[in-house]
Amino acid sequence: MDKGVKYALGALGIFIAGGIFATAIISVFRTQDTQATLKEDVYRYAGVTEAATEPQSGTEVQAQAETAAQPTASDQKLYVTARVSGNPWSEGSATVQEIEYTLTNDSASEITDWTGIIDFDTEVKGLNSWNDTFKYEGKRVTIIPVEWNKSIKPGETKKINFHLKTGAPANIVTAKADTSAGEAGLAQPKPVESPKDAVIPSTEDPSNTPVGQHGKLSVSGTKIVDKNGTPVILQGVSTHGIAWFPQYVDKEGFKTLRDTMGVNTIRLALYSSANEGYSTAMHQKVIDGVGYAKELGMYVIIDWHILANGNPNTDKENAKAFFTEMTGKFKDYDNVIYEICNEPNGGVTWENDIKPYANEMISLIRQQDDDAIIIVGTPTWSQDVDIVSKSPITGQKNIMYALHFYSATHRQDLRNKLATAINAGLPVFVTEFGISEASGSGGIDENEGTNWINYLRQNGISYVCWNLSNKDEACALIRSGVNKTSGWTDDDLTQEGKWLKKTYTTK
DSSP states (O other): OOOSSOOOOOOOOOOOOOOOOOOEEOOOOOOOOOOOOOOOOEEOOOSSOOOOOOOOSSSEEEEEEEOOSSGGGTTOEEEEEEEEEEEEEEETTEEEEEEEEEEEEOSSSOBOOEEEEEEESSOEEEEEESSSEEEEETTEEEEEOOGGGSOBOTTOEEEEEEEEEESSOOOEEEEEEEETTEEEOOOSOOEEOOOTTSOOOOOOOGGGSHHHHHOSOEEETTEEEOTTSOEEEOEEEEESOTTTOGGGOOHHHHHHHHHHHOOOEEEEEEEOSGGGTOOGGGHHHHHHHHHHHHHHTOEEEEEEEOSTTOSTTTTHHHHHHHHHHHHHHHTTOSSEEEEOOSOOOSSOOIIIIIHHHHHHHHHHHHTTOSSSOEEEOOHHHHTOHHHHTTSOOOSOSSEEEEEEEETTTOOHHHHHHHHHHHHTTOOEEEEEEESBOTTSOSOBOHHHHHHHHHHHHHTTOOEEEEEESOOSSTTOSBOTTOOOSSOOOGGGBOHHHHHHHHHHTOO
16 A cells, blocks of 8 residues: 555444454464575676677676766765576567666765666667666666666665566676766676575475465365365465566565564565556566466565555556466465455445456356455455445455554454454455554554454454555664665664564564
8 A cells, every 4th residue: 555545434333243263374484495506607897998808607797886086075985786686587579678777875974966887798679677777788787866866875776677688588688877976887896795685596495384384275264264164374474566566576585574573474466557667568467476486485476556546447558468377377375375456445436446357357266267266356345244244255266355453543443343244244455554643654553453463363364564665654674774775784774664563573
């Protein structure tokens, strides 16, 4: 939820029926990975002269650019890293790869302008991007930052992602930057160790991961149960919109959440409106995220993130194409859950709008995946589960219904609505929550957040926290000045992030 709108909720005097269910929270096993040190021919660039090199045998190059063209800026150092992220895929006759270009200002001076340059070993046919301006000619791509992205403060890292189209899989030859202090060119190569986020094969025992322990999930009554029929609780973290914060779809980041913060589930939020960043190019980012979760033995929710478009029928044809593609790829995966409409809102109703949409989407998904859990959004930004409990979807198995809360806004009155749904036998999944106000900003209420988690655990209800990003808002988990995409310390976390880590790791 990128909250700019929320909620007017009338208090209901509904008595919460008792009944505390004993439920096992999925254990997150923290294993010591035995990792061989991975070194590649990664090169450090310095000075302003340019020399020819052979294409790198790996997919990544790193550069240190000392912008010494102006004596007044002699202390400026700009580290440039470029890598191919994930596996290539095809679009017609073109090969498409995601490229990640990173700049780090390792100096005491602000860099006020820059231009990125990446040379490949094959001709560039086209590209798709989400930020900045890109030009390509021959084998070179030039990145021209938009106005708000030109400045790089001391210690700051900027990460730019784009999709490269070529005739065959491309390798990166060189990566560099022109800056406000002069050109950062290529000098004598010197091998250096791969960056910390280089993908290194893990030797951990898959049976010790959440999916390894619990396997394929299903719905029994109001609860999620594992392969043995034992009730389990998923506790997860949602990305922000992956078009805006694609860097957090990161295997090492997911691993950090799993091993240090008690997270067993990742929710991949793909906003469904073009005005909020949706394009078919973003499907690959979802595919990458599902792959990372599978490799780490984590569960993953594929979230069709209805928000500004309000009515899920508005972009239904796109949704049908999207879920047809996703179920075709992941029908045999044990870790995948589908969420078909994040937060219906704007006056849409269950009977007239959401339920007909859900019936159509469920039938479509079941054509290829006959038993994955499917989560359906509910009216009023996924709050009116009590209304849905009076007329749930019938004739389908493994269907759940979404409830969302933000603890500084939603308190006992919304728990009363949840109690009504549970008592009616409706299986509910809290696919999004935070401890801020419903806007995503404003005050934090840790105590009410803890009340919510206690209630959810007592009733065997799974929950996912919003959001994995460094956006400057109260409901982000990473502080806005922190640019790491993995390996976060407590100092890197916001108030919500610290609360979440403590809460998720305390049973």
